[in-house]
Amino acid sequence: MAFSESLLVALFCWAVVFSVLIILFTIIRTFSFALKLLPKKAVEVPAAEVAAVEEEEYSSGTLKLKDVDEQTAAMIMAIVSDESGIPLSELIFKSIKQIAA
Structure with missing residues (x-):
């Protein structure tokens, strides 16, 4: 294999790796944005349970x-x-x- 062919194979491999990284980055950003749009559920904890946890802590x-x-x-x-x-x-x-x- 000649040097020019090796160089083309290396550039192709780099292009594949960076393409996959860009795709993963895009997927993660999309999911992050979608999760921010979802309504957050408020979890209500009774005051008695909060007091019990605080007392147990000390x-x-x-x-x-x-x-x-x-x-x-x-x-x-x-x-x-x-x-x-x-x-x-x-x-x-x-x-x-x-x-x-």
Whole structure:
């Protein structure tokens, strides 16, 4: 095969490759444009589910209260967090119970 024939084969191969790339580009752009024209469906999530997801995001387990009301337990957790210098989100309380009355 002569140099000129090799050059023609190479140019033909390049032309085929670039033609396929242009066709793929056109198909992708067309689908993208068509998808933008479609109406978007609004997904409604009940507020209770959103709140539950947000609470689970910051929850680090369960806490058992024994003879202690929630306000007192919250105060104890805040004091422990402040005194230890550890953020409350990094502390894990398993249970809080009253020892002496």
